[in-house]
Amino acid sequence: MKKLYAILFMLLCFQCIYAQKGWSLICNGQPWYDTQGNPVQAHGGNFLIEDGIVYMVGEDRSHSWHPDVNLYHSRDFEVWEYDGKIIENGVTTPELGTTRMIERPKLLHCPKTGRYVIWCHYEASDYSASEVGVFSSERITGPYQLEWCGRPLGIKSRDCNVFTDNDGTAYFISTIEENQHLGLFRLSDDYIRPLECTVLMRGLRREAPAIVRVDSLYYMLSSACTGWEPNQCMLSTSSSLTEGWSPLVPVGDKTAYDTQASSILTLSKGRHTQYLYVGDRWKDPDLPQSKIILMPIGLKDGKCDFPYTETFRLNFRKALVRP
Ligand code: GAL
Secondary structure (H helix, E strand, O other): OHHHHHHHHHHHHHHHHHHHOOOEEEEOOOOOEEOOOOEOOOEEEEEEEEOOEEEEEEEEHHHOOOOEEEEEEEOOOOOEEEEEEEEOEOOOEOOEOOOEEEEEEEEEEOOOOOOEEEEEEEEOOOOOOOEEEEEEEOOOOOOOEEEEEEOHHHOOEEEEEEEEOOOOOEEEEEEEOOOOEEEEEEEOOOOOOEEEEEEEOOOOOEEEEEEEEEOOEEEEEEEEOOOOOOOOEEEEEEOOOOOOOOOOEEEOOOOOOOOEEEEEEEEEEOOEEEEEEEEEEOOOOOHHHOEEEEEEEEEEOOEEEOOOOOEEEEEOOOOEEEO
């Protein structure tokens, strides 16, 4: 009898270990640490998944006003290895850290050239420059070189993001003309130059735009312009990127759970697709302690299910989440 209990106990243990395998614990509201024990600094950025590895790029806010750009990678979203500063004040370009600062760096991998390209907000300390910076590198880990900086197609541009459509066409989207409208810039096939700009959400003063495609419908989350203070996240959808965006509808609570969107991540494996909202909880309590917030969201039938999730388990390989 004792033997039977021992076998049953072992089976139970195996089952528990097996059930935990591949499941990472994501805890929102707490700092994330890299494998060297340092707080992860990658704000306003995005994620790129290649060969089962997720790369995370973002602002290093440990010195507040002039962020360098950090790169990390992980195989499970829980253990993050630091790859270093891929754009650095005073090193990558002389004006970085003095007359220009970077916000919202977004990483793309161009299939045509094989190069890694970063688009970002390239700004003066009083936000009067309203420029973009475009950097590229042969390797994801750098060194990145400045391709160009300035106003895209002569248009004043601030808060920004990127989006790559199913056909590989990449877009840069930003808050344009003194925060009045959104500008959707279609990019050249090397992802370096803007080719044309379509004005979206004219006069609606939206920023922190994040676009994702679900089948043939595009979903865009965005916020109002209230600086570092969070506000109501709004959803708009369209079957075309350049026209027909639906009126804004609120999602989540009044402050997007004290966050501002930085990207929407799509994980897919076989039949499973899981969307993750990536936000920044700015100034928590100060800029260096801003947190990266990751929450599962549902995108279906033109609606966004955006509940608050403080902790959850994520199976990156299987594209599954559970409590
Ligand atoms: C936010 C924006 C951030 C940063 C901040 C400065 O609205 O999303 O990227 O520019 O304003 O106040």
